[in-house]
Amino acid sequence: MAKFSSIKQHLYRKIASGEWPENHPVSSENALAQQFQVSRMTARRALQDLADEGLVVRTQGSGTYVAQIKSQTSFMAIRNIADEIRSRGHNYHAKVQVLRQEKVVDQIAELLNLTVGEKVLHSVITHFENDLAVQVEERFVNPQLVPDYLRQDYTQMTPHEYLCEVTPLTEASHEIEAISPRPQVCQWLDLDRPEPCLRIIRRTWCADGVVTYAVLTHPGSRFRLGGHLSFQSARA
Amino acid sequence: MAKFSSIKQHLYRKIASGEWPENHPVSSENALAQQFQVSRMTARRALQDLADEGLVVRTQGSGTYVAQIKSQTSFMAIRNIADEIRSRGHNYHAKVQVLRQEKVVDQIAELLNLTVGEKVLHSVITHFENDLAVQVEERFVNPQLVPDYLRQDYTQMTPHEYLCEVTPLTEASHEIEAISPRPQVCQWLDLDRPEPCLRIIRRTWCADGVVTYAVLTHPGSRFRLGGHLSFQSARA
DNA sequence: TTGCATGTATTGTATATACAACCAAGGTGG
């Protein structure tokens, strides 16, 4: 691992653990340079990266401080898919397509703050509403934080429910986009032909780091997000 | 202006003007260093910044290339796409496709609480980011609540901005889905072939009733909703 | 007390250098 990267890890833990709360001063470039026995430019690189990611705020002449996490005031709860289906009075069941340990590849490693070559827990589950596939949930889980992830029966309990039980999740980020599904995803969704799909990408943190990275894919013809979803501050 | 910043400007223009299309190679660090008579590290800073902003893609050993524009945007875009685009340092402009009064049809009448046969104000506007269409905004407005809606210049001010000015909006609801666009929408978006699109449907109320019903359609290849968007109560 | 100057700490910009990691193309040998 690059030196600047290990410094980032060090700072990341300080912030994620809460040891350094919001607005707490972060070690200066020179201090980090001494502490880690690197040049100032290398320490600077670490701080700059964190600033770009929005975790810290830097002010010339003053210093570097832990950023205020703006919990985006969006009062939308993406509910558990199983609960949602049952609340409509429909029949819910799940099929486990993949459930195994894998070597982590580059892209996922970065997202979960793991190093390449480490193991990662991987699951793919299709969720059915009245025997119609409405979501395929592909998920990567940090094995250090959730060691028993693979030993659960996900036809009885969704990964969401299990993770909520075993970890104190604190924050999540989402991205939403429209895509044309890969053939593999079509198969998981019982789609004869590709059709526009809604993809939700979710990363969830607890105090110790990124817990899980999930990609939820819904066929456009069978799913709509919202209903009465409303964003605070939303306007015309 | 800092040296690295003027180099960025130079590259901006090459890309925004279309002189360098997608995947076109960008001058290397050494080439820029020579051309602008700066050190390689300064040229590097400019390229790195552009990469962080997503305008270019860099590959070790290969080079730097103009990125494929896939707007990564936050929920701010739902509020005001023009501001969002400008905040990315990109060029924004709009084209008014439709702006007229129409007889309201069944479906719209119900949504706006109007009776069939009444008049409704209808606008269709395409929003461009660096001359690439990223959203078509189809909107129906209640004429009783916003009588002057048609007499505005929506190349200078978005309907959103105008409506915020003239009405005390209180609430909005959204729905998000993935669809395959109608031919008419493809034309508005300059799409040769239909591709998966993200559709956001929004209704906005003020105290006197439903003000506006809007359908925002984004090409999936050019738009992603989210970034660091986080929903309260979100979980694994 | 108020206002101003000054000094120190910190971040911002810029340069020169070195080496590592990687890619793509071209040549070489089988």
Next chain:
DNA sequence: CCACCTTGGTTGTATATACAATACATGCAA
């Protein structure tokens, strides 16, 4: 023809240094 190696070019990491710009506290003077 194909597999392998070399080689040049590019980006990635790291260091050492210098000076500029800003914030803040301190101390001094009006």
